Amino acid sequence: ESTIPEGTESGGSSSSSEAGDQGIIYASTTDAVGLSPTMTNDSVSSSVMSQIYENLFERNPETMEIEPKLAESYENPDELTWVIKLKEGIEFQDGTPFNAEAVKYTFEKLIDPATAAPRASLLEPIDTVTAVDETTVEIKTKYPYGPLLAALSHSNAAIISPTADEAQDLMQNPVGTGPFKFESWSQGDQVVLVKNEDYWDGAPTLDKVTYKVVPEVSTAISMLQTGEVNFIDALPSEQLSRVESLENIEVTKKDGTPVYYLTFNHSQERNENPDFRKAVASAINRDAFVEKLNGLGVRSNSVLGPQVFGYDESADEAGTAYDPEAAKQLVEENGFGDEPIKLLAANRDNFILMAEIVQAQLTEAGFNVEIETMEWATFLDTARAGEYDLTFLSWSNVTSDGSEMLYPNFHSDNVGASNRAQYSNPEFDKLVEASRTTVDQDERKKYLDQANQLMLDEDAVVVMYHGVVTAATDKSIKGLELDPNGQWFLQNVTRE
């Protein structure tokens, strides 16, 4: 509670007028978990944090190239060493200078097992971090690690102020170098940020940013309509037409990195039968499904989506195509319909929608499918332990790097953890490892494409669609940048 400064109006329902000048109110369905990049790993938290903190590198949303942000430049004296030059003259919002020590502090804190950071694995390949001088950091990795820059651009690798971290709990009271400063947070209700007048890249125009928690999307849309909030994102496809019909609202869409796919539980014998997988894949009419999304999905068979590093157009049509007759035949010939199939679905996002449609289509082909829905927490556990036949998974690729997708989700190292598909294929493993341990980006891309094709050939997963990131804003809001991974930046946003 100490985080709420006395005297500021924590309320703001009549905020449409209050935010009129240069303020913006964003509605999210859940509250941020916390505001320390080290200690959190959820999208709402990171959407707040990405206004407060910055990374050494960032991926340019237009070109998809990784560019320095707080870094000035970098070089690789050898495959294991990364020497990074930092920008000069930058200060954290608490006045602490941003320098090599801060970088070292941040990374070491993240890796330290005592911290128990949820995303410690992000920087797992890092061996040492050395502050060579005030503006130079040298990172040594345990093995050649290609996606390092991508990892460094991940929001969990944002640089924190060491003095602030030692003095206070960043979860409640964050301090970064970003364009907005933390103002107040009333748990479960709203987070308020204000502009950082001293921002190194020029102060933003917006004076105030409010993140308001509105658990029901339809309520949020109603509030958008009445002006109680003026910005929401991640619009559900069902509500899209309603939002688009609102006069005061502008909807922005952009092809994104999230991918949604149906996966087999690869540790199961039945699922190891290529015919079975083929039957499933050919039974699913993905085009019909994507149509249901009202434009909020991009159809492609590729596991690595068009916005992801490692994607190649040829993968779009790879894998097994929809062919209901073939599916029926396979099912009939092999008796696949005899035993019931448990289709596990977490009860959030579009999973239920996918499950219902896929179940119907599989049933059509002769399978005997039962849906089992679960709360998120139970789902994560159940899927991790491989207690299902088929399930839907998704991956929102924060760094837009293919290794970041394929390694945690499909590499046999991670079976029993993030590899919920329980996929284990030595050939595939090798390709992914190569993509990680190669520093040359063109090489990496090739490995990734091969790995991608390999999965598709095997029908290891059935990709349902690639996400389209959306935002609905009041028409007065200009200059919102939407990142393909769903993140957005408010630095250049203005209100008219």
Place this chain on the structure above:
Amino acid sequence: MISLIIRRALQLLFLLVGISFLVFSSMYIAPGDPAAVIGGPTATESDITAIRDNLGLNDPFLTQYARYVGNAVQGDFGYSYQTSQPVADAIMIRFPNTLKLAIASMIVAVILGVITGLVSALKQNSLLDVSATTFALAGISIPNFWLGALLILVFSVNLQWLPVGGMSNPFYTIDGIKELILPAITLGTGSAAMIARMTRSSMLEVIRADYVRTARAKGVKEKNVIWIHTLKNAMIPIITVIGLNFGLLLGGTIITEKVFAINGVGRLMIDAIAARDFPMVQGSVLLVATLFVLVNLIVDIVYTYIDPRIKYE
């Protein structure tokens, strides 16, 4: 009276221990790992083990429970697994909103319920009675998640009279009252209906009582027969339902807070259950149970004012 309070306090203590054990063990055996939620889909095995260690989740059940009770006795209700915020703080931020909502709904329920019940009892079998009874029964039958959505649709979106959601203004301001109206109606309707039913039947029963006939035999004015001789006696069961309904209301906040984007304990509770945030579930359940016991204590104390036959030695 003091002895009543002490007895209730003891009872509460027993209840809290029982409830905390029930909640603790149910969360313990429930599938779903808090560490998995914190770690998110990307967490590796080592990430999760580290988180579990950090939270002490690898200890045996009884150790965990004993630790919890030990701390709770000292007023420390633990830290949220998710946000690592002290549970007491997290709850206290939200509690005023829930209380506001519950009280506002109770006011709606009592006013609406008692008036409807009285009218239908006094005009027994009239058209008014039938419509009031029908209203009351319909009130209990409306799913409140549905009612909430309909109310928003009509009054906030179409008519734009009232805000859609949120609860951030003090209750004594116009905006604060406006914010409360729809959620209070949503939550209060069911209870209003129950109170109306009880008021009606209780009034009808008392009005046939011998002592009411005695009052009439004395030549007491009809108005006083109702207001003095009947109502006070009829209030006793009505107050009981009001007390019980407060418990129901507290349960109902879970859905209402969600629909109306109110930052309250109910919502905190479902989020915490979903995230397997044990300490948060514990804390909020204990709070709600305490509240329930307190309300019933108040009901008991009110009894002693209404009914002189009730004495707590």
Place this chain on the structure above:
Amino acid sequence: MAETLLEVKNLVTSFRTGEGSLQAVRDVSFHVDKGETLCIVGESGCGKSITSLSVMRLLPSNGSIENGEILLNGESLQKLSPEKMRRIRGNKMSMIFQEPMTALNPVLTIGYQLREPLLLHHKLSKKEASIQSIELLRQVGIPNPDKRLNQYPHELSGGMRQRVMIAMALACHPSLLIADEPTTALDVTIQAQILDLIKDLKDKLDMGVLMITHDMGVVAEVADRVMVMYAGKKIEEGPVREIFENPQHPYTIGLLNSVPNVDDPEFELEPIPGNMPGLNDEISGCRFHPRCKFAMDKCKTDVPPEFRAGKGHYASCWLADKEAETVDNNPRKITLKV
């Protein structure tokens, strides 16, 4: 000739029930004079209470007076507006009920309930009313009356409560007191106290008393005149001595023979066979005939009118028909020890 206080003529009271309309009181007429006690006796369910409630116009909501006239001091009560009727109740005419445990309001103090009629009808101030209430409680023999005012009914014993009821009924010095089985729920020792009290107060205040009871002993104690009811009908009426010594109706005789006499060890009970009929039982002729030992054919078909049997003594029985040829073996010749 004493002044007539209450006169009831041809009273018919009926109830709307699930089984249709039920007549609880069937064409009953009687009167009460100033300063006298009329006892209505009869077994449970014969319509005693309903008769008295009809007089008070306090019938249950499903009951209504179908026919008849009720005159208090010559004034017809039915024509009065509810408001005028209210002013009479508790003032000129008041009532005590059977159940002392439930007839007082449990949530109001004795004082409040006692003051109420005084404030209403005599327009006293609260203070005066309190003083009078204390006086009333003293009159009915309640010790420490000033303390009682702040007590609640449950703090008093049954006998005490009945005294409070009496005090309340007498608060405005009514000219007619209706007492509906005021002692049935009480022990004999307490009953004796209460009966004595009512008798004393009656004499002191020169009230007419309509006392309802099913106990022949009580009748003998308090009544000046007696009216016997059976199944909603008045079957016999007369001075108390006449009724006990020269009963005319077989039911009255049966009633007297059913009560064991404490003072007579030799007394042999002679029960009336059968049970009381229900309200909705259709019985032609005399309503008692199915249980009557002396029933004649006429009894089964014709309703007996009232026959005069002595001074102020009437009976509705064909046997009492003096004009009819005398029946052999006149059953009225029973031996009653007096």
Place this chain on the structure above:
Amino acid sequence: MTTAETLELKPKKREKYYVTTLKRLFKNKLAVIGLVIVILQILIAIFAPFITIHDPIRQNLANSEMPVFSEGHWLGTDNYGRDVWSRIVYGARISLVVGSVAVTLGLVGGIILGMLAGYYRKLDAIIMRFVDLLFSFPGILLAMLIIAILGTSLVNVAIAISIWSIPTCARIVRGSVLSIKEKEYIMAMRSMGASDLRIMVRHILPNVSAPIIVFATMRMATAILSTAALSYLGLGAQPPTPEWGAMISQGQDFMWSSPHLTIVPGIAIMLTVFAFNVLGDGLRDALDPNMDLQQ
């Protein structure tokens, strides 16, 4: 001999208890409406296949979100193109089955606990403390915890709701047992040397049946409502089960484009719950012996 003299006036009407009750129930118009709706619903549930032409879970993505009174789908279709009428009809089955299973289980538990507590003073304190414990949980929360343990499914919803019915039922039964236990006929049975079990089962149970029947009817309403609420929260019916609460929850996303997707199941729930409530109310009045003298 006197004993033989007892003559009867006219045999009293012999009427079975339930006949009287039903007669009284039929006098209550509202209750009759409730009864009719309930019976209709049972018929609908039984004959579901005969009154629908579409499979309730059969999708037709091409015909999704058809409005009411569309050709072939008089209540329209949902966003998967499933026939809303079929789903409502089959939903009736689910509501009734889940409701009655939950109520039955709750009754069994509640009656056993309530009987023991009411009959044996020594057990009373312990059982009632336990009941209080369950009681001071807000019901929906209790259900959520139980479902968190058991998993999401309609069966578990029924179990959860039944556990949540236990405390109320136990209290009602205990209250009745306490008063019946003091009745002279129980004393009489004890004086005849009847065993406790016999007294409880043969003499007490039939006499607490009136409050239990009323409770069960009213609880049916609550159970149906709660099933819907839990399914609405995603804790009950598994898709594509046509459960009403789940239908509202899904339909809510289409409140703007196709309001019938929430309104139709909402009305179905309301009607059903209303019917059980009025029926319960009517039964309570009909079973109340004091009602004889009224009306």
Place this chain on the structure above:
Amino acid sequence: MTTIQEKSPLKSDILLELNSVKKYFPIKGGLLKRVTGNVKAVESVSLKLYKGESLGVVGESGCGKSTLGRTILGLEELTDGKIYFNEQEIQDLKRKEKKKFVKEMQMIFQDPYASLNPRQRVGHALDEVFKMHTDMSLKERRDSVEDLLKEVGLKPEHYDRYPHEFSGGQRQRIGIARAIALNPQFIICDEAVSALDVSVQAQILKLLKTLQEKYNLSYLFISHDLGVVRYFCDRVLVMYLGNTVEMSTVSEIFNKPLHPYTQALLSAIPRPTVNAKKERVRLVGDMPNPANPPSGCAFHTRCPIAQEICKVDRPAFIEHEKDHFAACHFAG
């Protein structure tokens, strides 16, 4: 017809004997619901009941009459004292052994509306008694039940009826049938006729008498109606606040009451004869609270002749004249 003179109370064979029987009900109170006192419902009762006689128990409401009856039957746990039935101590018998005596001792209750299970056909109610205690066949039982119904003046056709189809008097007959079903020697009638209309009350009293003669039954006849007791009983026991205050034959009690309480009780009865108005012994006040009885003689607070000694000493229950017991310092 037997008369009182014929039936000597001094039959040698004692059926039931009570020796200073006590029954206290604990009062629980305070924080922890501990026992804070006792309702002394039955303080000290000793009596002998002979075979074939009726012993009346009279006294004001709450003086412990019903409790005494229930205690004898073992329906209430005895606090102290001894009960002999047919010379055998029965107060501590175990369930099994007790069953033998259950057949011998029965009870008829006050409220004819409450003493039958409203959901049980009366035939089944009677049948159940045989089912529990005998191994008769279905047919035999049916016959026995029908015989019983006839015995108490009902008809076999009544077998299938429910209690609410009967009048109060008829129900009481069913209650009696149930009590005599197993051919008991001893029946406790707890206000068995008080709730009945006088016309019916007389019928039931007659029935009870007939049965007594037929089966040589002994009755403990609890009543507050002295008229009925005089008519029905051979001997009378007067109770006050859980204590026996006087016991003797009917004629002794009614003609020569020794205890002032008995005298007051007798004089308070309204007599159904117009001439019999006597001077009353007026009692003031109500019965004291049995949880907190007065010291010494429990009656001294209301006694018209109380002296200092009455406040201190409890008078013993002694035989003042032959077969005439009283507990009063100034008896006689």
